[in-house]
Amino acid sequence: AQKITQTQPGMFVQEKEAVTLDCTYDTSDQSYGLFWYKQPSSGEMIFLIYQGSYDEQNATEGRYSLNFQKARKSANLVISASQLGDSAMYFCAMREGTYKYIFGTGTRLKVLA
Amino acid sequence: NAGVTQTPKFRVLKTGQSMTLLCAQDMNHEYMYWYRQDPGMGLRLIHYSVGEGTTAKGEVPDGYNVSRLKKQNFLLGLESAAPSQTSVYFCASIFVAGGREQEQYFGPGTRLTVT
Numbered sequence: 030a031q032k033i034t035q036t037q038p039g040m041f042v043q044e045k046e047a048v049t050l051d052c053t054y055d056t057s058d059q060s061y062g063l064f065w066y067k068q069p070s071s072g073e074m075i076f077l078i079y080q081g082s083y084d085e086q087n088a089t090e091g092r093y094s095l096n097f098q099k100a101r102k103s104a105n106l107v108i109s110a111s112q113l114g115d116s117a118m119y120f121c122a123m124r125e126g127t128y129k130y131i132f133g134t135g136t137r138l139k140v141l142a
Numbered sequence: 143n144a145g146v147t148q149t150p151k152f153r154v155l156k157t158g159q160s161m162t163l164l165c166a167q168d169m170n171h172e173y174m175y176w177y178r179q180d181p182g183m184g185l186r187l188i189h190y191s192v193g194e195g196t197t198a199k200g201e202v203p204d205g206y207n208v209s210r211l212k213k214q215n216f217l218l219g220l221e222s223a224a225p226s227q228t229s230v231y232f233c234a235s236i237f238v239a240g241g242r243e244q245e246q247y248f249g250p251g252t253r254l255t256v257t
Binding site for chain 1: 190251
């Protein structure tokens with residue numbers, strides 16, 4: 030069974046608008062971590078934001094915020110004020126157990142001028 | 143600080159050949175990982191290591207072996223390459239510190255083609 034699900038293979042957003050990338054997860058652990066990474070066309074993996082399962086507040090990092098809904102097991106990434114440089118693949122990942130990570134299949138975001 | 147480096151960056155192998163991919167990190171990280179990335183599949187964990195001298199299987203370990211003889215190095219070996227192993231390989235590491243979650247630091251990737 031897929032533990033990290035990203036249902037949007039591709040997304041478009043107009044420059045300067047906000048966009049939400051969906052991520053749902055499945056785990057029976059009480060302690061887990063959720064991450065978002067960006068992979069531009071150059072190929073490197075860039076860490077964006079982290080949310081712990083016990084964190085009561087949603088994580089924010091600059092223009093990135095994570096909409097964490099624990100009961101729904103969702104950890105959506107919100108990018109505000111999209112920029113052309115935000116065009117990339119975005120991966121949701123979950124740390125389960127002792128530092129073992131599972132990645133989703135990714136969402137390709139294209140920002141339109 | 144070089145971070146996480148991978149050698150080589152590109153490689154073409156013929157079916158049946160062997161090779162070793164080297165991952166090195168200079169951040170004194172305890173945990174190291176090898177992933178493969180295929181189109182539409184995201185990153186899948188091949189093997190990982192929680193410390194020098196210890197390794198464990200991930201989601202897709204078949205056809206690969208690993209070794210962690212030194213804390214800073216994590217080697218991924220292909221004994222007899224197959225076209226199904228054509229992929230981009232990423233190494234990653236984390237520093238596990240006193241209750242604070244750490245993100246994975248990734249290398250730049252190795253693009254391997256098996257013909």
